[in-house]
Amino acid sequence: MAPQIKYTKLFIDNEWVDAKSGKTFETYNPHDGSVIAKVAEGDKADIDLAVAAAKRAFHRNSEWRQLDASQRGEIIRKFADLIERDGQYIAELESYNNGTVMNFASMFVGSFVKTARYLASCADKLHGDTLAADGEVFSYTLKQPVGVCGLILPWNAPVGMFLNKVCTALAAGCTVVVKPAEQTPLTALVLASLLKEAGVPKGVVNVVNGFGPGAGTALTHHSDVAKISFTGSVEVGKLIQQAAGANNLKRVTLELGGKSPLVIMNDADLNLAVPYAANGVFFHQGQICIAASRLFVQSGIYDKFVEAAVKHAQSIKVGNPTDPTTQNGPQVDETMMTKVLGYIEKGKKEGAKLLCGGNRIGTTGYYIQPTVFADVTDDMTIAKEEIFGPVQSILKFDTLEEVIDRANNTNYGLAAGIFTTNVNTALQFSKYVEAGVVWVNTYLSFTPQAPFGGFKESGIGRENGMAALDAYLEVKTVTVSLPKKV
Numbered sequence: 426m427a428p429q430i431k432y433t434k435l436f437i438d439n440e441w442v443d444a445k446s447g448k449t450f451e452t453y454n455p456h457d458g459s460v461i462a463k464v465a466e467g468d469k470a471d472i473d474l475a476v477a478a479a480k481r482a483f484h485r486n487s488e489w490r491q492l493d494a495s496q497r498g499e500i501i502r503k504f505a506d507l508i509e510r511d512g513q514y515i516a517e518l519e520s521y522n523n524g525t526v527m528n529f530a531s532m533f534v535g536s537f538v539k540t541a542r543y544l545a546s547c548a549d550k551l552h553g554d555t556l557a558a559d560g561e562v563f564s565y566t567l568k569q570p571v572g573v574c575g576l577i578l579p580w581n582a583p584v585g586m587f588l589n590k591v592c593t594a595l596a597a598g599c600t601v602v603v604k605p606a607e608q609t610p611l612t613a614l615v616l617a618s619l620l621k622e623a624g625v626p627k628g629v630v631n632v633v634n635g636f637g638p639g640a641g642t643a644l645t646h647h648s649d650v651a652k653i654s655f656t657g658s659v660e661v662g663k664l665i666q667q668a669a670g671a672n673n674l675k676r677v678t679l680e681l682g683g684k685s686p687l688v689i690m691n692d693a694d695l696n697l698a699v700p701y702a703a704n705g706v707f708f709h710q711g712q713i714c715i716a717a718s719r720l721f722v723q724s725g726i727y728d729k730f731v732e733a734a735v736k737h738a739q740s741i742k743v744g745n746p747t748d749p750t751t752q753n754g755p756q757v758d759e760t761m762m763t764k765v766l767g768y769i770e771k772g773k774k775e776g777a778k779l780l781c782g783g784n785r786i787g788t789t790g791y792y793i794q795p796t797v798f799a800d801v802t803d804d805m806t807i808a809k810e811e812i813f814g815p816v817q818s819i820l821k822f823d824t825l826e827e828v829i830d831r832a833n834n835t836n837y838g839l840a841a842g843i844f845t846t847n848v849n850t851a852l853q854f855s856k857y858v859e860a861g862v863v864w865v866n867t868y869l870s871f872t873p874q875a876p877f878g879g880f881k882e883s884g885i886g887r888e889n890g891m892a893a894l895d896a897y898l899e900v901k902t903v904t905v906s907l908p909k910k911v
């Protein structure tokens with residue numbers, strides 16, 4: 426049975442409101458392309474109202490700013506409890522609107538509850554230093570919330586992105602306006618209702634659905650917004666940084682795409698490496714920024730590995746995400762499906778060897794067969810551009826030195842991985858690979874404590890861990906005259 430749609434309006438100042446224009450847009454189920462609901466379409470006028478509400482909630486005398494830090498933590502903890510209470514419904518709605526396989530959606534929600542609890546526990550541990558300052562002064566630093574934050578979300582992990590960004594901002598004491606992705610507007614509204622139930626005062630969290638060029642740009646150009654946190658494409662990331670620079674010099678953190686290298690050495694345990702490499706690129710239909718989309722396999726095991734990789738890809742069960750035995754669901758929409766199929770065609774045309782998959786499945790919904798290309802070379806489009814689909818590209822290499830240089834020969838730098846039983850090889854690779862996250866004999870391993878983000882065009886700043894909180898805080902130095910002698 427389809428999950429109930431409880432909220433479709435904008436959430437501003439703890440109230441459900443229509444868009445000022447009265448406009449709505451349709452949102453779809455990627456399993457069959459059917460319309461799920463009509464959702465209020467926010468634009469500049471609605472962003473102005475939401476930012477004004479967030480600004481009032483950030484005033485020094487507001488209920489929110491007068492809370493103790495530990496009380497902010499309590500509200501986030503209550504929010505985590507409510508997500509746990511409604512976890513099944515949230516997972517079903519995520520799956521329905523985004524195509525996330527139900528098993529994974531439930532697992533995701535469970536791990537996001539942990540993230541929220543971690544961030545709740547951080548709220549009263551954000552403090553400055555007393556300084557050993559020169560001269561006749563007493564100096565200390567305060568860490569204070571940066572202000573109203575604009576949080577712009579992608580569609581590939583809507584619940585996770587919302588929770589991560591919102592809970593970090595709230596732990597730091599900021600107020601927020603959230604702009605979810607056009608494809609996945611629904612779960613953010615449910616989470617907003619739970620924040621209200623958890624006791625978040627009015628104006629602290631606002632959610633304005635709408636489109637990038639409308640609501641998105643209104644947020645990035647607003648002079649009362651102090652910071653933007655964005656996850657999505659490099660292209661839009663660059664526009665956001667320009668908007669922030671052209672206007673009021675907003676703080677900007679960007680979590681952008683990747684073309685992450687995963688290296689399999691001759692000495693790797695193939696029983697581990699084959700399934701991890703497959704999961705690294707096929708998980709969530711390949712719609713993950715850390716997808717292991719350049720799989721470098723050393724020449725001594727290349728043929729054996731390729732054979733096993735194809736067998737693994739062919740064993741993946743693709744189908745309706747609500748079926749508990751399904752491993753891969755549909756791509757999020759027709760645009761993304763067409764884009765991924767276009768990359769597959771390019772791979773074939775440029776001479777990569779298609780070993781399995783390569784086609785759309787059926788004619789309704791946006792399903793693509795798990796696809797494996799071997800004999801991929803560094804100059805091919807499928808080895809250079811982010812595909813964001815279930816396409817494994819296998820490249821051959823001979824030496825560690827060679828593979829480090831080839832792994833780094835990209836403008837991206839989000840994640841990297843290596844499978845080897847030689848500790849020296851693992852440590853050398855980890856030291857020299859240009860990536861914000863490196864996994865050794867594992868892949869896609871996340872914990873709320875570990876900072877996450879990219880080198881080079883994969884982004885600016887970090888999410889997760891205490892590093893993420895710093896991005897929502899300003900450091901203030903206070904210096905008081907204090908004679909040395911009494």
Ligand code: NAP
Binds near residue numbers: 578579604606641683
């Ligand atoms: P996108 O265009 O970068 O969208 C991400 C978010 O930014 C959405 O909320 C979008 O709104 C908003 N946005 C778009 N243009 C904007 C602007 N000028 N100012 C402010 N906000 C704006 O990503 P996409 O089109 O959904 O996907 C394109 C590619 O991005 C994918 O193929 C994939 O390679 C990459 N991607 C990466 C991640 C990641 O996790 N790093 C996630 C998703 C996509 P709308 O929804 O209205 O467009």
Ligand code: MG
Binds near residue numbers: 637
């Ligand atoms: Mg878009």
